Amino acid sequence: MQTAREYNDCVLIGVSKAINELIINQNFEEALDRSLQHIGQAFDGDVFVAEVSLTPGKEMVLSVKHHWMKVYSQKRLAQNTNKPLAAFAQIFELLKAGKSYAFKKSTADLEISRHLELTGGKSGVVFPIFVRENLWGTLSLNSMEEERDWGEATLSVLQSFACAIGSILTKIIYRNSLEQDIVQQSQQIVETNRRYQSLVHNIPGVVFRCAMDQSWTMVYISPYVEELTGYEASQFLAPEFKRSFAELIHPNDRDFIWMEINRQLKKGSSYKVNYRIVDLQGKTKWLWEQGTVQENSHGEASLEGCIIDITDRVESHEKVMAATLATEDRERRYFSREIHDNLQQILTTAHLNLQHAKRKLMNPKAQAYIESASGSVNEAIAETRSLSHKLMPKTIQDYGYVAAVAAMIDNIRPTTSTKFDFQHNLGSDGLPEDVALCLYRITQEAITNIMKYAQAKEATIQLMRHQSMLILTIDDNGIGFESDVLDPAKGFGLNNMSNRATALGGKLEVDSAVGKGTHILVEVPYQTENQDDRTEIKDLIGR
Structure with a gap:
């Protein structure tokens, strides 16, 4: 016969082994079966872990999922499968409240007594297992030989074991949920990336992300850059880094563009600039670039944006401006010629006639009027000459x-x-x-x-x-x-x-x-x- 102390030591060792098994063994199903064996042997009883579930008719039932029995009995397992919880309403309420329930055949209520008659049990104790604060199932320890009194120490260590099962289940459920989320998010990322790549490939321009430096060090640049510049995208990116995008920018535009982007970013988070590049064939192209500045968690700034070829538009605009200015200059030339050839000649003739009239008249008062008129005409000649020069030097x-x-x-x-x-x-x-x-x-x-x-x-x-x-x-x-x-x-x-x-x-x-x-x-x-x-x-x- 074991002494009380030896029995308690055996129980503690058994529970410790059971909990360690749950913690160390990564195979939960196997770990739980071995843990129940340690518990059963320590307490010299049969141990069951049952899960609460819903039938198609929405009835809550309890079914054994894991067990260890001193003498295996398929009949007892069948009698503990799909057991309606409504038949044990009082016990169910205690379990939902986080309390354990101990019973003996001699003192049990009618429903428990009937169940013990069917299974052959003498006494037992049931503990709730919670997962994410919801009642997931039960841990029960049964004695087939005698009616036992379950002491506080026994109840406490078994409650700890039930909590350990619930913690491991919570971790597994969380991990499975996390894995599913990761898989779903990965699939979404892949799909989003596929759509993004499709969109980028169909944009008639370059999409880029680069360090905010004067070399335009590219972190990403879309494949369209080859059509625009003649150089493959890989040449601008690690690990090749054969050239920087800044090398393509027209030498006379590099410093100005850098200053202009910084000037615009001081006022906001975006910028728009036009500049020229020289492509692989030596051809000058006009580009329109729009972008924004972004900062990472380390405070490092980068530029993200797109680049569009506007060479045709600029050349067309140049021709329109040339035609507009040509029309304006033709009009200036016409009016300049008209003023010089006609108006100035008329005014000169008027001036000469006034001078001639002045010499013919003897009346001093009349001469004064003619002198004043002659001066006004002379001023008009000077003004028309100046206007003619301004219109077309x-x-x-x-x-x-x-x-x-x-x-x-x-x-x-x-x-x-x-x-x-x-x-x-x-x-x-x-x-x-x-x-x-x-x-x-x-x-x-x-x-x-x-x-x-x-x-x-x-x-x-x-x-x-x-x-x-x-x-x-x-x-x-x-x-x-x-x-x-x-x-x-x-x-x-x-x-x-x-x-x-x-x-x-x-x-x-x-x-x-x-x-x-x-x-x-x-x-x-x-x-x-x-x-x-x-x-x-x-x-x-x-x-």
């Missing part, structure tokens, strides 16, 4: 851009405190009249702005002809202005200046800041292969 037509700008500076020198310096490398070679006229209008507008607003002490105008480009720069050391004025729609004649540059297939950039002066850059393609384009513009102008 004859110097441009006769001597070209250099002479026209030099004459303009000479004319304004007495009226301004700004010292203008004009430099060029054209030598004796002139420019086509359409190019000369557009550059002259840009220069004229810039000089007017300097005189009106800049308060500059010095200004430099420089026109340099390079191998494939005419570059006009106009700089002053004046007061400058806020960057938002750079919007052509906000005045200072920037829209007209930009249109003139666009008409020649070029571009205009303005950089200014308060107290830093103003820098204007105009780039116009000017090379042998562009001669056909200039001829086309010339035809539009009508020469």
Whole structure:
């Protein structure tokens, strides 16, 4: 016979082994069966784990799922399967409240007594098993040989074992649910990615994500980049990194685009820019880019956006602007010619007639009136001559851009405190009249702005002809202005200046800041292969 202490030690060891089995063994079904064996042997009784379920008729029943019996009996298992809980309402309420229920055959109520008669049991105890705070099932320990009194210590350790089963089940259910969620989310991600890739492949442009650096270091760039640039997408990405996207940007656009993107991002989270690239074949293309700035959890910024080829649109716009400006210049030329050839001749004739009449009249009072009229006519002649020159500077037509700008500076020198310096490398070679006229209008507008607003002490105008480009720069050391004025729609004649540059297939950039002066850059393609384009513009102008 075991002493009470030996019995308690045996029970504690058995429960410890059972709980350890549940924790260590990753196969829950096998672990639970072995755990029940440890419990049954420790308590010298039969152990059952039953699960609560619903029948098709919505009746709650209890069915044994795992067991260990000293003497196996299929009959007893069958009698403990699909057992209606309604027959044990009192016990069910106790279990739902988290309480255990102990019973003896001699003192049990009628329904329990009948069940014990069927199964041959003498006594037992039932514990609830909870999963996610819901009653999942029961743990029961039965004695077939004698009626036992279940002490508090026994009830406590068995309750701990029931809680351990519930915890493991909760973990398994959570893990299975998590795995299902992961599978579903993975499937959704795959489907979303498939749709995204399909969308990206069908966009007539480049979708990208890059580091926010001047190299445009690409993290992702869509395959369309090959059609746009001639280079495969892999060449811009790790591990190849054969080239940066910045290398494709026209050298004269790189710094400006970087500054412009940063300027726009200071005001918001998105930007829009136009710039040029040189593709694999050496062809210049115009691109429109729109993007936003994003930050990761480490505060590292990146750019995401799309790039569209707008070369055809820009070239079409250039032709429209050329035609528009050509019409405007034809009208200017017409009115200039009419004023010079007709109105000025009429006024000159009137002036001569008045002078002749003055000499014929002896009346001093009449001579005074004629002298006044003659002076007014003379002023009108001077004004019409000035208007004719403004409409179409004859110097441009006769001597070209250099002479026209030099004459303009000479004319304004007495009226301004700004010292203008004009430099060029054209030598004796002139420019086509359409190019000369557009550059002259840009220069004229810039000089007017300097005189009106800049308060500059010095200004430099420089026109340099390079191998494939005419570059006009106009700089002053004046007061400058806020960057938002750079919007052509906000005045200072920037829209007209930009249109003139666009008409020649070029571009205009303005950089200014308060107290830093103003820098204007105009780039116009000017090379042998562009001669056909200039001829086309010339035809539009009508020469």
